[in-house]
Amino acid sequence: MATVYKTLTNNDVTSTRTLLHEAIPITGTIVSGTYGDFGSEGNVKDFSHEMFQSVYDYPYLSSSANHIFDIAVGYATSALGNNMSDTYHNKKVNVYNQMAQVLMGYDHTGSIREFDQDGDLTGGSKITGSVFFNFSRLLVKDEIKKGSFSITFGTGTYADAFNGVGYKVGDTNAATAYKVNSPAGEYGILYEQSPSTNTVPIGLIFYQAGIAVLNYTDRLTGSADAAGTDTPFDVDSETAMGLLTGSYSPKASANAWRNRIQNISFNNTVELNSAVYFCRANHNEFNYSANPTYISGSKIRVKENPDDAPTSYITTVGLYSSDNELLAVAKLSEPLKKDPTNEVTLRVRLDY
Numbered sequence: 001m002a003t004v005y006k007t008l009t010n011n012d013v014t015s016t017r018t019l020l021h022e023a024i025p026i027t028g029t030i031v032s033g034t035y036g037d038f039g040s041e042g043n044v045k046d047f048s049h050e051m052f053q054s055v056y057d058y059p060y061l062s063s064s065a066n067h068i069f070d071i072a073v074g075y076a077t078s079a080l081g082n083n084m085s086d087t088y089h090n091k092k093v094n095v096y097n098q099m100a101q102v103l104m105g106y107d108h109t110g111s112i113r114e115f116d117q118d119g120d121l122t123g124g125s126k127i128t129g130s131v132f133f134n135f136s137r138l139l140v141k142d143e144i145k146k147g148s149f150s151i152t153f154g155t156g157t158y159a160d161a162f163n164g165v166g167y168k169v170g171d172t173n174a175a176t177a178y179k180v181n182s183p184a185g186e187y188g189i190l191y192e193q194s195p196s197t198n199t200v201p202i203g204l205i206f207y208q209a210g211i212a213v214l215n216y217t218d219r220l221t222g223s224a225d226a227a228g229t230d231t232p233f234d235v236d237s238e239t240a241m242g243l244l245t246g247s248y249s250p251k252a253s254a255n256a257w258r259n260r261i262q263n264i265s266f267n268n269t270v271e272l273n274s275a276v277y278f279c280r281a282n283h284n285e286f287n288y289s290a291n292p293t294y295i296s297g298s299k300i301r302v303k304e305n306p307d308d309a310p311t312s313y314i315t316t317v318g319l320y321s322s323d324n325e326l327l328a329v330a331k332l333s334e335p336l337k338k339d340p341t342n343e344v345t346l347r348v349r350l351d352y
Helices: 091-103 237-245 250-258
Strands: 013-027 045-047 053-055 069-074 129-135 149-155 166-168 178-181 185-191 201-208 211-215 263-281 311-320 327-339 344-351
Touching: 053 250, 069 091, 069 250, 091 129, 091 211, 091 250, 149 185, 185 211, 263 311, 311 344
Parallel strands: none
Antiparallel strands: 013 263, 045 053, 053 069, 069 129, 129 211, 149 166, 149 263, 166 185, 178 185, 185 201, 201 211, 263 344, 311 327
16 A cells, blocks of 8 residues: 655754855945936935935836935934024934934833944943945845945045045954844944054944944044044035034935945845755655556556566655645655665755
8 A cells, every 4th residue: 555644753854044145246336426417316316305315226217226225314312402493403313213213222211222332332432423324125135244344435525535545444353243232133333444443433234134324423524634544534524514413404415425435345144944854765665656547457557577576756745734735845856766675765945
């Protein structure tokens, strides 16, 4: 009699987790200048609410356009609480609070936590003025790989941003020194990486959320010096002041920062979870077929002599639920001969 079903035990099932990575380079030529004059590019979408700006790899009205990232600027009320009358103050405060409550959560008093420069949440310097880069899930996938993120800005004048030493920021040593005290998942500290230091914190990178937070109130505004190690560039005097007071529009602020992006690179991560089923056919199992065509005239078709051992050919493995509902089917590349003289173990993997 043909054996059709066999119950799988816990010893027959295991699970695996595989991380796949892909390098993602974003060049400054894509971000600005390729699809029109700066400030009016076809691949940059501005909104009437001016809360953020979206950047695409092609003109966004094209069917082949892919969303790359959004840029937004914001600051905490503790940074400049006396500028409530400025035109764009409330919008920038709202952007900061929205990002902070999602990425940093609330403290014991129910107040929104400000971004913490060293990530320990126990005190110290806070990031009260931020530029936010929210990367598309199409690029980030499941998360950004720790230790792979970097962004380089031009340090020249506003009119000639790339005439100078590039100012590079990256998540140095984040693979082993990341933080886990965020409601949005794991995050690392972004440090200056050019020209000679990697110990000065400049922002945060949230890996699962795919969001980079840069601190513009501390290091990214001011006068450039020859070494480029201390406040290496000024977005321009009007923009820098506008970022801090709320008088400069979020659109113009986003344009100012986008104009300086020289390169962004990181590795994304795809988490591949697998359930592996070891389907074992012992020597006395599955030697007959349940296919009606296996029998002809009460005789087994594949037997030439009555004394020959029963033989079957395994072509398909079906995984069933406890109530015999077919859940998954696996096909072999070619029929596998099975008779009482051999045993077979088929490894079936389900990826999800």
